[in-house]
Amino acid sequence: MQTSRAVSRRRLFQSGAVLAGAALGSRLPGAEALEGPPPRGLDALAKDLHGRLIRPDEPGFLVAAWPNNGRWADVYPLAIAMCVDDHDVRACIDWARQERRPFAVRCGGHNYAGFSTTPGLLIDVKPMSGIAFDAKNGLVTIGAGANNQDMADAFRASGLAVASGRCPTVGISGLTLGGGWGFSATRYGLTCDALRATDAVTADGRLRHATARAGEDDHLFWAARGGGGGNFAVHTAFTFAVHEAHDVTVFNIVWPAKQQVELMLDLQEIQLKHPELISTRSKMAPEQAGKVTRGALHVQTLGQFFGPPAQLRELLAKPLGRVAPTICEINGMNYWAARDYLVTDDPTGLYDIRSSYVAGQLSGRGLERMIGWMEQWPGGSLRQDNMGILFAAGGKVKAVGPTDTAYVHRRSDFIVEMEASWSPLDTPQVVERQQRWLTDYFADMQEFVQKESYVNFPSRDLPNWLAAYYGENVARLQKIKLGYDPDDIFKFPQSIPLPGAPQ
Numbered sequence: 219m220q221t222s223r224a225v226s227r228r229r230l231f232q233s234g235a236v237l238a239g240a241a242l243g244s245r246l247p248g249a250e251a252l253e254g255p256p257p258r259g260l261d262a263l264a265k266d267l268h269g270r271l272i273r274p275d276e277p278g279f280l281v282a283a284w285p286n287n288g289r290w291a292d293v294y295p296l297a298i299a300m301c302v303d304d305h306d307v308r309a310c311i312d313w314a315r316q317e318r319r320p321f322a323v324r325c326g327g328h329n330y331a332g333f334s335t336t337p338g339l340l341i342d343v344k345p346m347s348g349i350a351f352d353a354k355n356g357l358v359t360i361g362a363g364a365n366n367q368d369m370a371d372a373f374r375a376s377g378l379a380v381a382s383g384r385c386p387t388v389g390i391s392g393l394t395l396g397g398g399w400g401f402s403a404t405r406y407g408l409t410c411d412a413l414r415a416t417d418a419v420t421a422d423g424r425l426r427h428a429t430a431r432a433g434e435d436d437h438l439f440w441a442a443r444g445g446g447g448g449n450f451a452v453h454t455a456f457t458f459a460v461h462e463a464h465d466v467t468v469f470n471i472v473w474p475a476k477q478q479v480e481l482m483l484d485l486q487e488i489q490l491k492h493p494e495l496i497s498t499r500s501k502m503a504p505e506q507a508g509k510v511t512r513g514a515l516h517v518q519t520l521g522q523f524f525g526p527p528a529q530l531r532e533l534l535a536k537p538l539g540r541v542a543p544t545i546c547e548i549n550g551m552n553y554w555a556a557r558d559y560l561v562t563d564d565p566t567g568l569y570d571i572r573s574s575y576v577a578g579q580l581s582g583r584g585l586e587r588m589i590g591w592m593e594q595w596p597g598g599s600l601r602q603d604n605m606g607i608l609f610a611a612g613g614k615v616k617a618v619g620p621t622d623t624a625y626v627h628r629r630s631d632f633i634v635e636m637e638a639s640w641s642p643l644d645t646p647q648v649v650e651r652q653q654r655w656l657t658d659y660f661a662d663m664q665e666f667v668q669k670e671s672y673v674n675f676p677s678r679d680l681p682n683w684l685a686a687y688y689g690e691n692v693a694r695l696q697k698i699k700l701g702y703d704p705d706d707i708f709k710f711p712q713s714i715p716l717p718g719a720p721q
């Protein structure tokens with residue numbers, strides 16, 4: 219199985235479609251202006267690259283620069299290097315060092331907090347999206363620019379899979395480097411758990427082949443499994459172990475606005491009792507835009523079950539018997555059809571997010587508190603679909619120890635997501651009220667959650683972010699940072715600091 223292709227036009231077009239909506243609400247703290255004259259060396263870099271260097275006055279620049287979260291779309295790069303191979307990545311790193319220019323690395327561009335935007339050089343790995351399966355060792359090597367859709371397309375006919383995420387355009391780089399949650403995580407582990415090797419260009423311009431074996435850049439390999447993107451190197455390829463793709467049952471069940479707390483407790487109980495058999499994403503969400511009230515707050519669970527539909531119906535008997543659902547889709551299908559069913563929309567827009575982890579259940583009191591905060595949402599133009607979500611993250615994810623990989627959150631059973639989103643219709647005052655609401659909501663929920671956050675759901679306003687993302691792995695990550703990037707050139711507002719550096 220081998221696919222290799224240039225960056226998808228559809229993918230670029232999709233992100234371009236939101237350009238029209240980019241107005242009010244995008245200029246927020248964090249937007250950076252380009253300062254100083256353009257460096258002299260861009261021509262030299264353009265000549266050196268095998269791929270294309272896109273400059274601001276060239277066709278496609280704005281579309282290529284556009285990040286998933288439009289909040290950061292007004293951070294214009296000096297130029298975008300579309301890297302087609304290791305040579306291009308090395309040329310970019312060398313150029314940035316010589317010119318003393320900042321840079322950011324981008325794969326899918328989905329970082330919520332804009333960490334793949336920069337006023338300097340944008341090093342885009344998207345063109346490196348080849349996928350090659352090695353029948354001899356049963357491993358698959360995926361170019362660092364591939365996304366979830368590329369993987370689905372390449373794997374579909376093979377009967378094999380690597381556990382990955384829901385959003386078709388999320389990049390394999392960001393997904394893996396931060397952990398990688400998906401509907402197969404509780405059964406097969408996170409995406410980073412399947413990683414067996416990675417190629418990466420470090421700050422000294424060297425291409426490394428990192429594995430778990432001592433002496434083979436094993437510390438860099440350890441950090442690549444949850445240490446977060448953009449911190450140590452530009453990865454050019456990832457090699458994964460695969461699992462067999464068996465038939466599954468998918469489900470999407472929506473309950474009307476009744477007994478929300480009881481239903482959410484039922485769903486968590488089922489997940490906790492059968493972590494490797496079922497994988498749920500359960501949430502409470504308003505039925506329409508406008509004021510959020512308990513009387514119009516439905517419960518939804520979406521997910522995958524590793525068994526036949528009849529067995530799932532039995533497992534879900536308690537919540538199905540408690541309140542009659544308004545939607546109840548339960549269907550057996552093959553793994554890849556299930557993946558297509560579970561795929562998320564590719565939302566573009568303006569948003570901020572907080573995440574936490576829960577060990578065991580988010581209690582009834584915690585859920586009541588959540589509903590209370592939903593009802594206090596200050597208003598805006600959009601229906602808030604992601605105000606309070608629980609992603610199942612126990613089972614196989616917990617089979618790995620907290621310090622075995624850089625992904626530290628191995629004692630938890632759920633990731634909690636809290637989000638506020640807005641559109642260009644909303645005034646800066648409305649946006650500010652929503653952000654304050656999110657900050658207060660998150661702070662008030664701390665009583666019920668672990669003091670941890672998922673680095674792939676980042677926010678610039680997250681307090682104590684270093685400890686929240688990395689817990690007891692912080693010191694080791696800082697030591698690795700010192701070893702591979704002593705001049706701290708891989709730098710962004712939440713990059714891993716050198717030991718002793720202020721945060």
Ligand SMILES: Cc1cc2nc3c(=O)[nH]c(=O)nc-3n(C[C@H](O)[C@H](O)[C@H](O)COP(=O)(O)OP(=O)(O)OC[C@H]3O[C@@H](n4cnc5c(N)ncnc54)[C@H](O)[C@@H]3O)c2cc1C
Nearest residue numbers: 325326327328329334383384385389391392399447448453
């Ligand atoms: C719509 C949507 C759905 C999502 N669904 C899921 C989900 O189901 N499961 C889940 O776990 N997460 C999910 N996420 C979060 C997602 O995993 C993270 O945002 C992830 O980091 C995005 O990776 P990316 O390559 O697309 O983004 P980018 O913004 O390109 O990269 C993310 C970070 O990694 C760095 N980076 C990118 N490429 C490289 C590289 N080659 N080498 C080194 N550093 C690099 C960037 O500098 C940045 O800091 C979702 C996000 C969105 C917007």
